[in-house]
Amino acid sequence: MKSAKVRVAVNGYGVIGKRVADAVSAQDDMELVGVADVVPDYRIRVAVERGYPVYASLPERSGELQAAGVPVAGTLQDLLAQVDVVVDCAPKRVAAANQAAYQAAGVKPIWQGGEKHELAGYSFVAQVNYEGALNRDSARVVSCNTTALSRISHALHGRGLARRVRAVLMRRATDPWESHRNGMINTATPETKVPSHQGPDAQTVIPGLDITTLAGAGPYNLSHLHFAMIETTRPVDVEELRA
Numbered sequence: 001m002k003s004a005k006v007r008v009a010v011n012g013y014g015v016i017g018k019r020v021a022d023a024v025s026a027q028d029d030m031e032l033v034g035v036a037d038v039v040p041d042y043r044i045r046v047a048v049e050r051g052y053p054v055y056a057s058l059p060e061r062s063g064e065l066q067a068a069g070v071p072v073a074g075t076l077q078d079l080l081a082q083v084d085v086v087v088d089c090a091p092k093r094v095a096a097a098n099q100a101a102y103q104a105a106g107v108k109p110i111w112q113g114g115e116k117h118e119l120a121g122y123s124f125v126a127q128v129n130y131e132g133a134l135n136r137d138s139a140r141v142v143s144c145n146t147t148a149l150s151r152i153s154h155a156l157h158g159r160g161l162a163r164r165v166r167a168v169l170m171r172r173a174t175d176p177w178e179s180h181r182n183g184m185i186n187t188a189t190p191e192t193k194v195p196s197h198q199g200p201d202a203q204t205v206i207p208g209l210d211i212t213t214l215a216g217a218g219p220y221n222l223s224h225l226h227f228a229m230i231e232t233t234r235p236v237d238v239e240e241l242r243a
Helices: 015-023 042-049 059-067 076-080 098-106 144-157 176-182 198-205 238-242
Strands: 006-011 031-035 052-056 086-090 106-109 140-143 161-171 211-218 223-234
Touching: 006 015, 006 076, 006 098, 015 031, 015 042, 015 086, 031 042, 031 076, 042 052, 052 076, 076 098, 086 098, 098 106, 098 198, 144 161, 144 198, 144 211, 161 198, 198 211
Parallel strands: 006 031, 006 086, 031 052, 086 106, 106 140, 161 211
Antiparallel strands: 161 223
């Protein structure tokens, strides 16, 4: 008998995966069956503390996890055999390599923003194109930067009010957990390619959006800064913008 709840696996328990796992656990129509990873550091120990069953994304890494005191319930293949959906939160390019395993298991994958639009054929931001994701075999949740740009642009573009969007992004140079290894100090690094990838990526969510983005990285490890300039098709006052 098929469960009334959608049974979900999270593959990759890092910056994104830990948030996805907690979000799935909070839903009354979903069941988090387990999380998969390969690194036995403090992050996967948080999953153990929260009672999430842990699986080895690669069978050969199972021993390393167990040696570090992480109870391993099985391999990724064992986890996939129990679920309807897998949210792939593995690092970019690693995630795409998992596609064959998901297809073989008959599991629907949800990819994260590090992967290309073409992998799923549908790029998703809930506030913009939720209905279009229904009944698809896979979807891609775009990056945090593209999500932010899509949300604010769609609020105007969806009402015919955005003539064009020009945005400058200052990204954090590194994630907090690895800032001791490759952070920057007292400098900023510009990207020399225009547009940066976030603009074309937003267009996969909002076809027809006129947007150009420029990006760089700053010497900090929390959040990103966006400076968005939206030229409207007619005057828009503050009250209408808020609404």
